[in-house]
Amino acid sequence: MRSPISGYTRLTKVHKFSAAGVAAAGAAALAFALVPTADAKSDAQSIGVKQVAWNTSAFGETQQDELNKQSDSAAAQAKTAAEAKKKADDEAKAKADKERAEQQAASRSEERKPVQAAPVAPAPKAYANNLDGWIREALDIMAAKGIPGTYNGIYRNVMRESTGNPNAVNNWDSNAVAGTPSKGLLQVIDPTFKAYHVDGTSWNIYDPVANITAACNYAAKVYGSMDNVNSAY
Numbered sequence: 001m002r003s004p005i006s007g008y009t010r011l012t013k014v015h016k017f018s019a020a021g022v023a024a025a026g027a028a029a030l031a032f033a034l035v036p037t038a039d040a041k042s043d044a045q046s047i048g049v050k051q052v053a054w055n056t057s058a059f060g061e062t063q064q065d066e067l068n069k070q071s072d073s074a075a076a077q078a079k080t081a082a083e084a085k086k087k088a089d090d091e092a093k094a095k096a097d098k099e100r101a102e103q104q105a106a107s108r109s110e111e112r113k114p115v116q117a118a119p120v121a122p123a124p125k126a127y128a129n130n131l132d133g134w135i136r137e138a139l140d141i142m143a144a145k146g147i148p149g150t151y152n153g154i155y156r157n158v159m160r161e162s163t164g165n166p167n168a169v170n171n172w173d174s175n176a177v178a179g180t181p182s183k184g185l186l187q188v189i190d191p192t193f194k195a196y197h198v199d200g201t202s203w204n205i206y207d208p209v210a211n212i213t214a215a216c217n218y219a220a221k222v223y224g225s226m227d228n229v230n231s232a233y
Contacts, residue, residue, distance in 0.1 A: 149219075170183075188218070
């Protein structure tokens with residue numbers, strides 16, 4: 001019979017018997033390894049093997065305990081957060097209440113302050129519309145402008161020049177002849193009135209106050225003061 005193994009037919013009988021013997025020995029060793037001996041059984045029995053207990057109930061309780069712990073931890077964290085928020089809210093409310101109380105106190109303090117009336121400008125001084133009033137008003141203006149003169153010095157010269165008539169006109173002296181008659185309480189000619197006019201008074205030469213102040217301003221420049229004039233000037 002021809003062997004299916006290539007080259008098998010070229011082996012000698014000795015070679016063939018040797019190969020068969022090796023194969024048989026391998027099979028016997030394999031069988032011996034698979035069948036445990038008495039000693040092996042005894043060794044296996046002598047080794048203590050701890051059995052693993054599998055208890056589904058205990059496993060469930062363990063899981064539940066873990067869940068309970070997690071739940072308790074979450075609840076504790078939530079409680080801590082709630083307490084922190086309440087504390088922050090309480091502090092914010094206390095601060096707002098304090099600020100509101102301070103504002104109300106400040107408002108009440110402002111309300112209790114006496115109301116100060118706006119400063120009232122002094123009423124303009126009143127002067128009589130007569131020679132006395134004209135002289136007094138002229139003197140106040142002259143004092144403000146630094147023009148010297150007294151009541152008596154002005155009154156004396158007014159009475160000599162016009163007897164107190166603010167519309168008096170001299171049509172016969174040299175000034176009149178020259179075409180510039182003297183006019184008013186202190187008989188001032190137009191060029192002199194214009195040159196020595198005092199700011200704040202009328203430009204009408206017949207105005208009593210304007211006439212007095214212009215004449216006194218001229219007398220101050222020429223004579224030092226109207227008080228020093230005792231005749232025509």
